[in-house]
Amino acid sequence: MHIEIQPQPFEPYTRLQQYQQQADFAGRYGATAVFVGSMREFNQGDDVEAMWLEHYPGMTEKYLQKISEEAAQKWDILDSLIIHRVGEMHPNDPIVLVAVWSAHRAAAFDASRYLMEELKSRAPFWKKETLPEKTRWVDKNT
Numbered sequence: 350m351h352i353e354i355q356p357q358p359f360e361p362y363t364r365l366q367q368y369q370q371q372a373d374f375a376g377r378y379g380a381t382a383v384f385v386g387s388m389r390e391f392n393q394g395d396d397v398e399a400m401w402l403e404h405y406p407g408m409t410e411k412y413l414q415k416i417s418e419e420a421a422q423k424w425d426i427l428d429s430l431i432i433h434r435v436g437e438m439h440p441n442d443p444i445v446l447v448a449v450w451s452a453h454r455a456a457a458f459d460a461s462r463y464l465m466e467e468l469k470s471r472a473p474f475w476k477k478e479t480l481p482e483k484t485r486w487v488d489k490n491t
Contacts, residue, residue: 350417350429352410356436361385361446364432368448374427380454382461384447390440392478392487399479400438409473416467420449424456429464435474 351368365383388400417429430448438444447464451457468474469490476487 350414350421351431352413352417353432354404354406354409354413354435355432356434358442359432359434359446361432361443364446365430365448368430369450372428372450374450378427378450378452380451380457382449382451382454382457384445384461384465385443386445386465388438388440388442388444395478395480397440397478397480401477401479402435402438402444403475403477404433404435405473412472413468416464416472420460420463423463424451424460425453426451426456426460429460431464431468433468433474 361383362385369381388397390397413431413433417431420426420429427450429450430446432446434442434444445465445468447461447468449457449461449464451460476490478485478487
């Protein structure tokens with residue numbers, strides 16, 4: 350299980366390929382479930398020009414490690430990867446990459462969905478959106 354939180358932009362498919370090439374599970378997986386989340390230009394019916402994403406260093410990484418370990422206990426997976434941005438972002442910027450490798454697709458799909466749902470609903474991240482005329486903190490993730 351590998352976790353990264355970073356302020357720098359990243360190209361998710363390049364990072365996925367790099368991680369998969371160096372992995373020690375080559376030849377043992379038959380499925381890779383991948384989710385890439387990007388910033389959209391709207392939320393709650395409003396145009397969004399930018400977003401600031403904050404986290405609690407140490408606590409956030411610990412939580413992501415915890416949910417990765419839970420996924421590995423619940424499903425027969427070989428590995429998982431979570432890369433998450435923090436800081437300032439703009440529409441179309443990749444925010445999160447979640448990838449799960451397993452011998453079979455069901456475990457990969459289920460574990461990937463679990464990781465994303467936990468990230469969106471419980472992980473210690475906070476969003477501040479820049480709208481055309483104001484800024485606001487987002488109190489509900491959709």
